[in-house]
Every structure is written in structure tokens, then in C-alpha cells.
Amino acid sequence: AWEQGWIQPQIARYKTRKRIAVVGSGPAGLAAAQQLARAGHSVKLFERQDRIGGLLRYGIPDFKLDKRLIDRRMAQMRAEGVEFHTNIHVGIDIPARKLVEDYDAVVLAGGSEQPRGLAIPGRDLKGVHFAMDFLRSNSKRVQGVHVPDAEFISAEGKQVVVIGGGDTGSDCIGTANRHGAKSVTQLEIL
Ligand SMILES: Cc1cc2nc3c(=O)[nH]c(=O)nc-3n(C[C@H](O)[C@H](O)[C@H](O)COP(=O)(O)OP(=O)(O)OC[C@H]3O[C@@H](n4cnc5c(N)ncnc54)[C@H](O)[C@@H]3O)c2cc1C
Incomplete structure (x- = not known):
């Protein structure tokens, strides 16, 4: 039944020969990569985690978001020409300068990962977590x-x-x- 939910890829009819790097694979990076590929650009997406999806993958729990939705979207995007690269921390594994040199454009979609602490007594106690x-x-x-x-x-x-x-x-x-x-x-x- 799940396979019947396969979404038809929309493959670009014309290629622009422009190369775009997208950094971060949360909903922002995924949406940007898909739209850019459909506009005919050649898109590579870089993610530092071991799996694609950003907070959709490891933030929002499985009981609230079925991860097959991300996998299905990835399959559609692959068919549309998007290349996924995981375990690549841009700025550490690849210098940001290299992306700027090698690509016509770079999209930064790295999300907002700084947790906000509470400056109150007891914050440092054992058992208090982000x-x-x-x-x-x-x-x-x-x-x-x-x-x-x-x-x-x-x-x-x-x-x-x-x-x-x-x-x-x-x-x-x-x-x-x-x-x-x-x-x-x-x-x-x-
Ligand atoms: C627990 C939780 C529950 C939520 N529930 C909901 C909900 O029910 N409904 C809703 O609409 N929203 C929800 N949100 C909010 C939603 O998840 C975020 O608004 C959304 O994920 C932000 O998307 P993003 O693409 O900007 O960033 P992210 O999803 O954070 O993705 C950013 C990605 O960039 C990667 N990255 C960062 N820096 C680099 C780098 N230098 N190199 C390579 N990769 C990098 C990160 O590893 C990450 O995978 C929830 C958020 C949390 C934390």
C-alpha cells in the first residue's frame, strides 16, 4: 500500500548546466534542492548527519512523523537528479571556500541548532538535559x-x-x- 503512494518525479526538460550545492537536509534544504533540480540545475546536497532529513529525521519522533515519508521524498528527488551526500560537515570535511569556488551557487540551510539554556540555580544538576x-x-x-x-x-x-x-x-x-x-x-x- 505504501508503494502506491509513490510520487511521480518531475524531471526537468532542460538543463541549465548550473551547479548548486545545498548545505543541510532539513525541510529547508530538501525543498530548495528539489525546486532547484526541477528548474534544471545540477544539485548536490550535503548533510553532516548520517541520514537525510534534519529535524524531520532525528528531532520529530517516529510516533509523530513516519520516516518513510522522508525516504519516499528522497527517492523522488533522486529520480529528479538530486545527489545526496551524508556524513559531510561543510566547514570541516569540505572547506566552505571550496564549495563557493566549485559551484555556481551555494544554499545554506543549516537550521538552528543552538539550544537555549536556563540561567537558573540547579541547571547543572545531574538529570537535567536539553x-x-x-x-x-x-x-x-x-x-x-x-x-x-x-x-x-x-x-x-x-x-x-x-x-x-x-x-x-x-x-x-x-x-x-x-x-x-x-x-x-x-x-x-x-
Ligand atoms: C522536537 C521538535 C519537534 C518539532 N515538531 C514540529 C512539528 O510538529 N511541526 C512543525 O511544523 N515543525 C516542528 N518542529 C520544527 C521543525 O522541525 C523545524 O522548523 C525545521 O526542521 C527547520 O528546518 P531546517 O531545514 O531549517 O533545519 P533542520 O531541520 O534543523 O535541518 C538542518 C540540517 O542542516 C545540517 N547542517 C547544519 N550545519 C551543517 C554543515 N555545516 N554541514 C552539513 N550539514 C549541516 C544539520 O545536521 C541538519 O540536518 C519541531 C522541531 C523540533 C526540534
Whole structure:
């Protein structure tokens, strides 16, 4: 049934011979790469993580977003000519200058990955984590990627407090419940 959801590729009828590098494979990088390929450009997409998708892949949990949606979109984009390169950290594995020299244009779609800490007493205590450290290690395990126990944050049997009530906070609640947390309390400033 899933295969029936295959989306027909829209292959560009004319090629511009322009080469474009897209840095980052979240929704911004994916959308930019697809539109540029459909306009006839030759597009390479660089992602520093081991899989394509940005926060769609390892941020938003599997119970909220079926990862086959990303895989299906990637298959369509491959058919349209987009090349995917994972485990390439632009600025470290490839100098940014080289991209600028080798390509006609470079799209920066690296997202916003700096977590915002709380400057309050107790912030440094054991057991206080940033949401993405909790969610990323969980998503990787759910998707079959090896995560050493030392890096995995489990909420099993714990009394969990989630600070923040947006998408990220609710994903932490859903994940903590699925781990088997003893209790989950959410605090929201609004
Ligand atoms: C837990 C969580 C839940 C969310 N839930 C929802 C939701 O339900 N609905 C909704 O609409 N939005 C949701 N969001 C927000 C949404 O995920 C983001 O707005 C969106 O992913 C931003 O897209 P982006 O492409 O700009 O960045 P990202 O998705 O962050 O992708 C950026 C990518 O760039 C890569 N990158 C960065 N620097 C480099 C580099 N130098 N070289 C190579 N690669 C690099 C990163 O590894 C990353 O894969 C959620 C966010 C989080 C954290």
C-alpha cells in the first residue's frame, strides 16, 4: 500500500548546466534542492548527519512523523537528479571556500541548532538535559541506529519534568511516556 503512494518525479526538460550545492537536509534544504533540480540545475546536497532529513529525521519522533515519508521524498528527488551526500560537515570535511569556488551557487540551510539554556540555580544538576539530546538518542534507537548506553537518556521509571509547551515539549512528553516514565509534569510560561 505504501508503494502506491509513490510520487511521480518531475524531471526537468532542460538543463541549465548550473551547479548548486545545498548545505543541510532539513525541510529547508530538501525543498530548495528539489525546486532547484526541477528548474534544471545540477544539485548536490550535503548533510553532516548520517541520514537525510534534519529535524524531520532525528528531532520529530517516529510516533509523530513516519520516516518513510522522508525516504519516499528522497527517492523522488533522486529520480529528479538530486545527489545526496551524508556524513559531510561543510566547514570541516569540505572547506566552505571550496564549495563557493566549485559551484555556481551555494544554499545554506543549516537550521538552528543552538539550544537555549536556563540561567537558573540547579541547571547543572545531574538529570537535567536539553530536549534534543533526549529526543535524538531516542529517535536513533527507534530507527535502528546504534546508540551507546552512555549516550542514551532513558526516562524509564523516572519522575519527569518538561519545561516548555511547544512541539518540542510535547514530543518529550510522548517519548517519556513511551519509555515508561513514573510521572510526567509539564511547565509552560504562558
Ligand atoms: C522536537 C521538535 C519537534 C518539532 N515538531 C514540529 C512539528 O510538529 N511541526 C512543525 O511544523 N515543525 C516542528 N518542529 C520544527 C521543525 O522541525 C523545524 O522548523 C525545521 O526542521 C527547520 O528546518 P531546517 O531545514 O531549517 O533545519 P533542520 O531541520 O534543523 O535541518 C538542518 C540540517 O542542516 C545540517 N547542517 C547544519 N550545519 C551543517 C554543515 N555545516 N554541514 C552539513 N550539514 C549541516 C544539520 O545536521 C541538519 O540536518 C519541531 C522541531 C523540533 C526540534
